[in-house]
Amino acid sequence: MIALALPAQDSGSFTPPGIDEMHLPAILPWGAHDGFSKQMLLVILSVVIIATFFILAARKQQLVPGKLQFAGEMAYGFVRNSIAKDIIGGKDFIKYVPLLFSLFFFILVNNIYGAIPVIQLPSFSHVGGAYVLAGIVFFTWIAIGVKKNGLKYFKLATVPSGIPWYILLIVVPIEIISNFLVRPVTHSLRLFATMLAGHLIVMLAGSGIEFLVMQENVLLKGASVLVLVGAIAMYMLEALIMALQAYVFTLLTAIYIEGALHADSH
Amino acid sequence: MNQLIISAATEGEKGTNPLVPNIWEMGVVLVGFAVLLYIVVKFVVPMFEKTFAERAEAIEGGIAKAEAAQAEASAALEEYKQQLTDARAEANRIREEARAEGAQILADLKAKAAAESARITEQAHAAIESERQAAVVSLRSEVGTLATTLAGRIVGEALTDDERAARVVDRFLADLETQSAGAAK
Numbered sequence: 001m002i003a004l005a006l007p008a009q010d011s012g013s014f015t016p017p018g019i020d021e022m023h024l025p026a027i028l029p030w031g032a033h034d035g036f037s038k039q040m041l042l043v044i045l046s047v048v049i050i051a052t053f054f055i056l057a058a059r060k061q062q063l064v065p066g067k068l069q070f071a072g073e074m075a076y077g078f079v080r081n082s083i084a085k086d087i088i089g090g091k092d093f094i095k096y097v098p099l100l101f102s103l104f105f106f107i108l109v110n111n112i113y114g115a116i117p118v119i120q121l122p123s124f125s126h127v128g129g130a131y132v133l134a135g136i137v138f139f140t141w142i143a144i145g146v147k148k149n150g151l152k153y154f155k156l157a158t159v160p161s162g163i164p165w166y167i168l169l170i171v172v173p174i175e176i177i178s179n180f181l182v183r184p185v186t187h188s189l190r191l192f193a194t195m196l197a198g199h200l201i202v203m204l205a206g207s208g209i210e211f212l213v214m215q216e217n218v219l220l221k222g223a224s225v226l227v228l229v230g231a232i233a234m235y236m237l238e239a240l241i242m243a244l245q246a247y248v249f250t251l252l253t254a255i256y257i258e259g260a261l262h263a264d265s266h
Numbered sequence: 267m268n269q270l271i272i273s274a275a276t277e278g279e280k281g282t283n284p285l286v287p288n289i290w291e292m293g294v295v296l297v298g299f300a301v302l303l304y305i306v307v308k309f310v311v312p313m314f315e316k317t318f319a320e321r322a323e324a325i326e327g328g329i330a331k332a333e334a335a336q337a338e339a340s341a342a343l344e345e346y347k348q349q350l351t352d353a354r355a356e357a358n359r360i361r362e363e364a365r366a367e368g369a370q371i372l373a374d375l376k377a378k379a380a381a382e383s384a385r386i387t388e389q390a391h392a393a394i395e396s397e398r399q400a401a402v403v404s405l406r407s408e409v410g411t412l413a414t415t416l417a418g419r420i421v422g423e424a425l426t427d428d429e430r431a432a433r434v435v436d437r438f439l440a441d442l443e444t445q446s447a448g449a450a451k
Contacts, residue, residue: 040294047298051305058313063321076314094315098307106302128287129295136299189285196284 014211017203042123046109054105079104079250087254088261096257099140103133104250107191111242114199115235122195122242127188134188137253145260156263187252194245198238205231412442 057072065073079101084093107124114122124130145153158175159168205227212224416438420431 037288037291039291043291043294043298047302047305050302051310054310055305055313058310058317061313061317061320063317063324065317069317073314073317076310080314098303098311101311102299102303102306106299123295126288126291127285128289128292131287132292132295133299136296192284 014208017200017207037126038121039123039126039129042113042119042121043110043129046106046113046123049109050102050105075105076101083247083250083254087251088258090261092261096254100250100254103137103253104246107133107249108243108246111195111246112239114195114202114242115239120202122199124191124195125199127192127196130188130192133191133249134184137187137256138184141253141256141260144257145263148261149263153260153263157260183256187249191245191249194241198234198241201234202231202238205234412438 054072054076057068058076060066060069062069080094080097083104084097084100088096110123110129112122113119114125142153145157149156157179158172160171160175163171209224209227209231212220212227215221416435419438420434
C-alpha cells in the first residue's frame with residue numbers, strides 16, 4: 001500500500017516499484033534486522049486458519065457428512081487420492097499424506113493471501129519460507145531413500161543401470177548435480193519467483209494506474225482504464241498461478257518421495 | 267530484473283538481494299510449518315482416516331447384513347420346500363394306507379358275507395332236514411293209521427278178490443294225494 005503511494009509523490013516521471021518495495025516496514029522492529037514482518041504474521045495466521053478449518057471439519061466424524069465436513073473431506077481427499085495415492089501408490093502412501101497435506105494447504109493459503117485485497121501479500125514472495133519448505137522436502141526424500149535402500153541409495157539415485165562406463169563418466173556428474181544440487185534450488189525458487197513476480201506485477205499495475213490518473217492529459221488519464229483491464233487479467237492469472245504453484249510444489253514432493261521409495265526400479 | 271538486483275546491491279545494506287533470506291522469517295516458517303505438521307499428523311489425518319474407515323465399514327457392514335438376510339431367506343425357502351415335499355409324501359402315504367385299508371375292509375366284508383350266506387344255507391339245510399324228519403315221523407304215524415284204515419276197508423270189501431284189493435289201494439292213494447294237495451293249498 002505504501003509502495004503504491006510512493007510514485008505518485010512526484011507526478012513528473014514514473015518510477016516503477018522495485019524489489020525494495022517487497023520489504024514493508026516491520027510491524028514490530030527489533031535488533032538490526034527487519035523485526036517482526038507482515039510475512040511472519042501471515043505465516044502464523046495461515047497455520048491457525050488451516051488447523052482451525054480442518055479440525056472443525058473433521059471433528060464431528062459423521063458417516064453422512066454435513067457441508068463443512070464434506071468440504072474438508074473433499075480438500076483432504078484431493079491431496080490424499082489425487083496426489084499421494086496416484087503418485088506414490090501402494091500401501092505406504094498413507095504415511096506421506098500428512099506431509100503432502102500440510103505442504104499443499106500451507107503453501108495454498110500463504111499464496112492466496114496475494115489475491116485477497118487488503119492482505120495482498122503472498123508470504124513466499126520472500127525467499128526464506130520457500131528455502132525452508134524445499135529444504136524439509138529435500139532432507140525428507142533423502143532420508144526415505146536411505147531408509148529404504150541403505151547407503152546404496154546414493155548409487156541407485158546417481159548411476160543409471162544398463163549404460164556403458166564411458167557414458168557413465170558424463171551421466172553420473174549430471175545426475176548428482178540435477179538430483180542433489182539443482183532439485184532443491186529449483187523446488188524453492190519456482191515457488192518464490194512466481195510469487196515475487198506476481199506480486200511485482202500487481203504492484204506495478206497499481207502504481208501505473210495511479211500515476212496515469214494523476215496526469216493532466218485526459219488521454220493519459222483514460223489510458224489508465226487499459227492498464228486496469230490488463231491488471232485484472234493479470235490478477236486472475238496470478239490467482240490461478242497461486243493455486244497451481246501449491247499443487248506443483250506438492251506434486252513434485254510426491255514425485256521425489258516416490259522416486260526415493262522405488263529407486264531400485266528406476 | 268538484473269538491473270534491479272544490481273541497483274539494489276549497489277544501494278547496499280539491508281539484504282535487498284531477493285535471494286538472500288531473512289533468518290527470522292525462515293525460523294517463523296519452520297516453526298509454523300512444524301506446528302501445522304504436528305496438528306495434521308496428530309489430529310486431522312487420523313480423524314479423516316477414521317471417518318473414511320468407518321464409512322467403508324458401514325457400507326461393507328450393510329452389504330454383509332443384506333447378504334446374511336438373503337441367505338436366511340433362501341434357507342427359509344429351502345425349509346418350506348422341504349416341508350412341502352414332506353407333506354406331499356405324507357399325504358401320499360396316508361392315501362395309500364386308506365386305499366389298502368379300504369381293500370382290507372372290503373375283503374373282510376366279502377368274507378363275512380360269504381360266511382353269513384354259508385351259515386344261512388346251513389340253517390336252511392338244517393330246517394329242511396328237521397322238517398323232513400318231522401314229516402317222516404308224522405308220515406310214519408299216519409301211515410300206520412292209514413294202513414289200518416286201508417286194511418279195514420279191504421277187509422270190509424272182502425279180502426278174497428286180488429283185483430278188487432288193488433283197486434281199493436289205488437283209490438286210497440288217489441284220495442291221499444288230493445288230501446295232501448288240499449292241505450298244501
